[in-house]
Amino acid sequence: MSGWLASIDGWLRTHERQLIELRRQIHAHPELGIDVPHTTDLIERRLLEAGLSPQRFRGGNGLAVDIGQGPRIVGLRADIDALPLQELTNLPFASRIDGRSHACGHDMHAAFAMGAALALAQAPELPGRVRVIFQPAEETLGGAHMVIANGILDGLERVFALHCEPQVKVGQAGTRLGAITAACDLVEIHLSGPGGHTARPHLSVDLVDALARIVTTVPGLTSRSVDPRDGLSVVFGAIEAGSAPNAIPSEGVLRGTVRTLTRAGWTAAEDAVRRLVDEVAALTRASVKIDYRRGVPPVDNDVTSFSLLRTAMAGVVGDDSVYMPEQSMGGEDFGWYADYAPVGMGRIGVYPGSGPMSDLHQGTFVADERAILIGARVLAHTAIGSLTSPTSLPTG
Ligand SMILES: [Zn+2]
Numbered sequence: 001m002s003g004w005l006a007s008i009d010g011w012l013r014t015h016e017r018q019l020i021e022l023r024r025q026i027h028a029h030p031e032l033g034i035d036v037p038h039t040t041d042l043i044e045r046r047l048l049e050a051g052l053s054p055q056r057f058r059g060g061n062g063l064a065v066d067i068g069q070g071p072r073i074v075g076l077r078a079d080i081d082a083l084p085l086q087e088l089t090n091l092p093f094a095s096r097i098d099g100r101s102h103a104c105g106h107d108m109h110a111a112f113a114m115g116a117a118l119a120l121a122q123a124p125e126l127p128g129r130v131r132v133i134f135q136p137a138e139e140t141l142g143g144a145h146m147v148i149a150n151g152i153l154d155g156l157e158r159v160f161a162l163h164c165e166p167q168v169k170v171g172q173a174g175t176r177l178g179a180i181t182a183a184c185d186l187v188e189i190h191l192s193g194p195g196g197h198t199a200r201p202h203l204s205v206d207l208v209d210a211l212a213r214i215v216t217t218v219p220g221l222t223s224r225s226v227d228p229r230d231g232l233s234v235v236f237g238a239i240e241a242g243s244a245p246n247a248i249p250s251e252g253v254l255r256g257t258v259r260t261l262t263r264a265g266w267t268a269a270e271d272a273v274r275r276l277v278d279e280v281a282a283l284t285r286a287s288v289k290i291d292y293r294r295g296v297p298p299v300d301n302d303v304t305s306f307s308l309l310r311t312a313m314a315g316v317v318g319d320d321s322v323y324m325p326e327q328s329m330g331g332e333d334f335g336w337y338a339d340y341a342p343v344g345m346g347r348i349g350v351y352p353g354s355g356p357m358s359d360l361h362q363g364t365f366v367a368d369e370r371a372i373l374i375g376a377r378v379l380a381h382t383a384i385g386s387l388t389s390p391t392s393l394p395t396g
């Protein structure tokens with residue numbers, strides 16, 4: 001294994017400039033959502049120059065490339081889309097498009113994955129296949145489905161991804177066992193009844209009372225319908241009904257979010273909310289219609305993927321510089337990949353160590369480019385570690 005790692009590290013050290021250059025080109029021309037043709041062109045061109053055979057996804061946005069051969073395939077995934085957000089840095093390679101920027105660091109992720117792909121491609125014959133995936137539309141959450149629809153995850157033994165962490169100094173990397181991001185669903189509850197005079201609630205359906213009962217009862221009941229460690233939380237942000245003090249309205253609506261920390265909690269959430277809203281509404285005789293919109297499942301790192309990723313990180317940044325990230329309450333569409341293969345996601349520190357600390361999705365976000373080599377090495381080392389580990393594929 002050390003031969004592969006030395007070859008990967010040697011190549012990356014001498015080609016760091018090229019990777020920074022690619023990152024800056026992507027950074028200066030941010031593209032949104034599924035529509036990333038220019039970014040895809042840049043990545044494709046570089047892979048073709050290296051003699052590789054990238055395959056663009058149907059529609060031409062995003063691509064995947066296989067390196068090495070054999071039945072064992074390990075995936076590495078980078079997201080490549082930007083945000084509809086004005087860049088507020090004065091970087092010489094700042095976004096040239098008004099109102100768009102790479103404020104989530106996906107340009108860095110593309111450079112990590114490109115570094116890993118090219119370094120693996122020139123290494124001695126690999127112990128299996130590495131599929132490097134450049135995915136559009138993470139921010140808009142459609143990209144994972146596109147990757148799945150293109151069959152890119154078929155046959156993968158496991159798949160890994162990294163995300164920039166602007167609150168952690170460059171030179172550090174981290175991952176955690178279990179969920180590293182959270183799930184957030186949206187729920188809209190419409191109640192209706194005949195309406196009427198507040199003097200005669202017994203002849204109508206007291207809709208304001210019914211809405212209030214749902215608001216005060218359903219969150220508590222829902223949290224008791226799953227394991228408390230799933231951290232399932234229903235919070236309403238909007239309630240609308242009525243206008244006159246003495247008239248019972250005939251329509252009312254509640255809007256809220258359903259957040260959960262685990263995959264099991266997310267799987268159970270929709271049914272639990274629907275059932276409990278129906279049951280509480282039935283007590284009030286209000287008619288109910290529930291519009292429940294699924295977000296993304298949490299990215300749930302499985303034990304082997306976690307350990308492979310952590311081992312690679314320790315080899316790259318040193319054991320003392322591997323930290324334990326907190327679970328983010330944000331969503332990440334890499335969570336869908338876990339339906340097809342065990343996943344491992346980690347974070348790479350990109351804070352330069354001086355100057356104000358910015359957050360992801362802020363126009364002032366700046367990533368230290370020294371993290372590119374770290375991200376590329378972690379991905380490539382993880383792939384080698386995974387392909388040389390005992391197989392978890394069913395045999396025979
Ligand atoms: Zn983002």
Ligand SMILES: [Zn+2]
Binds near residue numbers: 104105106138163
């Ligand atoms: Zn992101």
